[in-house]
Amino acid sequence: MRPEDASVYVDDEFWGNGRETKYLTLRSGRHSIELVRPGFEVARREVDVVRGDTIDVLVELRNP
Numbered sequence: 001m002r003p004e005d006a007s008v009y010v011d012d013e014f015w016g017n018g019r020e021t022k023y024l025t026l027r028s029g030r031h032s033i034e035l036v037r038p039g040f041e042v043a044r045r046e047v048d049v050v051r052g053d054t055i056d057v058l059v060e061l062r063n064p
Contacts (some may be wrong), residue, residue, distance in 0.1 A: 006037040006061055035059055 004018040013031055015021045018035070023028045035043045040061035047055055 003040070003061060006035040009034040009036065011030060020028070033057065034061075035061060037061055039063065 006018045006025075008015045008018060008021045008024075009032075010026065012026065012034075015024070021041050024033075026049045028049050030037060030046060030048050033045045033047060043055055043061050047052045047057060049055065
């Protein structure tokens with residue numbers, strides 16, 4: 001995730017910054033991941049998690 005100090009929200013709940021939450025362990029099902037940092041556009045991703053699977057999601061925030 002870039003920048004690494006972006007705030008990470010999963011299903012509208014704050015999980016920490018990118019350095020602290022480089023890897024997320026989520027329950028099976030559909031989840032919304034949102035990255036927020038002042039001076040950048042908010043990035044949102046929807047992911048479907050299947051038990052036992054690993055998903056790689058690379059997100060780079062863009063300047064407006």
